Amino acid sequence: MAIRAIRIYPDPVLRTPCRAVGAIDDSVRKLVADMIDTMHAAPGIGLAAPQIGVDLRVAVVDLSVGEDPEQQHVFLNPEIVQRHGAASDVEGCLSLPGITDKVERPTHVLVKALDLAGQPFEIEADDWLARAICHELDHLDGVLFVDHLRGLRRERVRRQLKKLAADQEVLV
Numbered sequence: 001m002a003i004r005a006i007r008i009y010p011d012p013v014l015r016t017p018c019r020a021v022g023a024i025d026d027s028v029r030k031l032v033a034d035m036i037d038t039m040h041a042a043p044g045i046g047l048a049a050p051q052i053g054v055d056l057r058v059a060v061v062d063l064s065v066g067e068d069p070e071q072q073h074v075f076l077n078p079e080i081v082q083r084h085g086a087a088s089d090v091e092g093c094l095s096l097p098g099i100t101d102k103v104e105r106p107t108h109v110l111v112k113a114l115d116l117a118g119q120p121f122e123i124e125a126d127d128w129l130a131r132a133i134c135h136e137l138d139h140l141d142g143v144l145f146v147d148h149l150r151g152l153r154r155e156r157v158r159r160q161l162k163k164l165a166a167d168q169e170v171l172v
Contacts, residue, residue, distance in 0.1 A: 001033035003041045004052040006094050010165040013050045014095055015142045018057045021076045024118045031058060032074055032116060040066040044094045046132045048139030051095050059136035063128060073123065078113035078137055087127075091135060091145045099160050103148045105131045 007013055021028060031054060039047040043065045049058040057077045064071040085107030092100040109130045112122045125133050135145055146157045 001030060001037050004034050004038045006038065006042065006047075006051055007053050008164070008168055009096050009144070009161060010168065011053075011095070013053050013055060014139070014144065016050060016055050017142045018048075018050055018055045018140045020057050021114070024076065024114070024116060028056075028058070028076070029116055031056070032060065035060045036062070036072065036074075039094075042094050046136040047094065048136045050139055050142075057140045059133075059140060061129070061132045061136055063132060073129075073133075074116055075111065075133070075137070076114040076116070076118075078111050078133075078140070080109050080111050080134070080137060081122075082108075082110035084108040087131075089131065091131070093135070093145055095139075096144065096146065096161070096164065099146065099157060099164065101146065101149055101153055101157060103145050105134045109133060111137075 031049065035047050035049065035052060038052060039060055039062065045063050045065060046061040049056045059075045059078060062072040083106035086104050087107045088102045088104045090100050091103045107130060108126050110122060110124050111133055112120060115121055149157055
């Protein structure tokens with residue numbers, strides 16, 4: 001398919017809550033294929049539609065970065081229905097290049113979504129997969145991982161975001 005440009009902070013689409021996917025047609029299937037190609041090319045382990053400028057509730061996750069097709073997950077209109085546990089670990093984001101920090105996430109989630117055939121499914125995820133899914137689903141609500149930071153970490157990241165935003169203005 002095609003590798004699309006990844007939107008970088010402060011692009012407003014990153015802060016826009018996404019619309020639900022309606023009919024699952026060829027345009028949605030092409031979007032998903034493009035998202036997977038873009039995620040693998042980055043390389044990354046997850047990508048949400050707003051990161052390529054599309055305000056639809058679509059996310060893809062692949063912890064293997066394209067090495068194992070069994071680890072590739074596609075979520076249309078996903079919703080986390082259960083969360084358990086908590087652990088902190090370092091996260092980054094393709095839309096926030098150069099910015100990383102520790103974020104607390106659930107260690108276990110139950111997610112319901114639609115697949116590309118329009119069929120509902122549920123997936124239970126633990127540890128890194130749970131973290132990646134939570135990160136990508138946050139994007140669908142206009143939330144970035146840095147929004148979960150507090151105190152001195154938040155202040156440090158706020159300065160990094162300001163610099164990133166200034167750098168993006170120079171590029172425009």
